[in-house]
Amino acid sequence: MTLNQLDYALTLWRIGSFSKASERLGITQPALSSQIKKLEEEIGIKLFNRNTSPIEITRDGQRFLERSQQILTDARRLINFSQELSQQYNDVIRVGVIPTLAPFLVPLFSDDLQKDYPEFRLDIHELTTENVVAGVRDGSLDVGLISTPISVAGIVFEPLFYEKFFLYMSFQPETKTHFDLQDISYDELWLLNEGNCFRDQINNFCDLNKIRQHKHFIYRSNSIDALIRIVDTKGGMTILPELSMLSLNEEQEERVIPIGGKPKAREISLIMTKHYDKQRFIDKLGEYIRKNIPRHMLSPQDYEIVDPQINIG
Template sequence: MTLVQLEYIVAVDTYISFVAAAEKCFVTQPTLSMQVQKLEDMLGVKIFDRSKQPVNPTEIGVHIIAQARTILQEAGKVKELISAQKLEVSGEFKIGVIPTVAPYLLPKVIANMLSKYPDLKLIIWEYTTEDILIHLKTGVLDCGILATPLVDANVTEHVLYYENFVAYLNRGSKLYKKKIIDPVDLNDENVWVLNEGHCMRNQVLNICRSTKNNRLQGLEYNTGSVETLVRMVDLNGGATLLPELGAEELTGKQKNRLRSFKAPEPVREISLITHKNFIKHRMLELFKTEILETIPKHMKNKKKKDVVGV
């Protein structure tokens, strides 16, 4: 049994495909299949049920793969200890980010990280919270950036910042003349929200209880893009809620349509999360430092009281 064979069965389980696993491991599919077969022959059991598509592990295979992940994590600690001793920053760092954070936070952070650490390879995916948690536990991701708090004993949360929600209004809204609004003011508005699966949808619905979400006569609109919500308000009326960093990306004219909420303002907590068996601590600390250097100072204040639930 070799670490390479264990990496291959973990990859097949992660990507539920021998072909995809081979691509991710940078080997040919026959080579990967041969090594998996050798491991199965040595153990005397079938790890995968090849008769099903996508490929699924057998009952015993589930336990073998779980143990393989543990062994690989422990082996990875040796490399991490050596890198820490040499103060090296090299290798892959795999990050999952929710779409309502990624475009406003990461571009500058990525540029700084790659400039300072040329031997580092960042691999970034935009995922929903649910997908980030799944991929974190299966080893596809090293860390995630999402809204917290979560209720998960297998995850460690490293709070980064707190950002307010603001309302974005169409010029025709009856609320447009108000400088400060109350969440209940939105009850009679058509509030455009993200579709199911996005944590910000739940947060917005916790702030305002409009029954007209995403609806016009003859239309029910589902989107995963904050930018689309803004366009829908501009062209079809109503309102939406934006995170503070997202609001900074608007044009000057669009910023005139923003309204703050009366105190206590609704706010979301954004954190770096890692699995309890996480080992790339140096990379994480450097990544966290770069993020905090790009965040406005007032967003790094101690915990605010009115964090909206995920």
């Protein structure tokens, strides 16, 4: 029995197809089938029922592979620990980033980090909050960048910075220095699709139950850039996190207005497992993010931190 065989079996279990699993693993389908067969013969357990599509795991196979996942995770941690003893940043770090953050944050720090540590390899995955958390928990990601606070078993988070929310409008306000939430016309408000963590945060401080009830044109998007464009072309308004405003042109900046009342913001954090690996790498990543973020965003000041309403078991 080898760690590679366990990895192959776990990948096949997750994907449910020899062809897709072999493609993911970078080996041929016959090679994968042969390694699974050798593993089954050695342990004396039939792991998979090959007569179904997708391939189904047997009851004993599931129990075996659940234990195998822990063994494989521990083995990877041991390897990573040995790398921690090195003074070189010459490994890959797999980072999951939520879509409302990735296109605005990653360009800020990635070039500086790569310039100072050319062997430091970043593997960025743009994923939903739920998938970032799941990836960190199962070890397919080393670290995540999401909105917090969260309470998820086995996960800890380290706050990095705070993004205020602003209103972006299709017209330039002539007299208002701010816009109160109660004055927002929901018929004119464009938001991200349901289930998006950023939308859930907005829903936490703004009653949006009737947002789409009477609309004749509904645009379901998961992209903040797309929302900005739809406001520019169709009119109305949307709510933006602060970093996204760095991509606005001069004319668009004039159509940004603060939201009235106590400033509302989201907290952005690194998340990792309680006994996370590659600590030096994660610390270095956090250092370069903080270094390239506007300084006023590094502390919560007097902001009201909006709950991201993450509910993951």
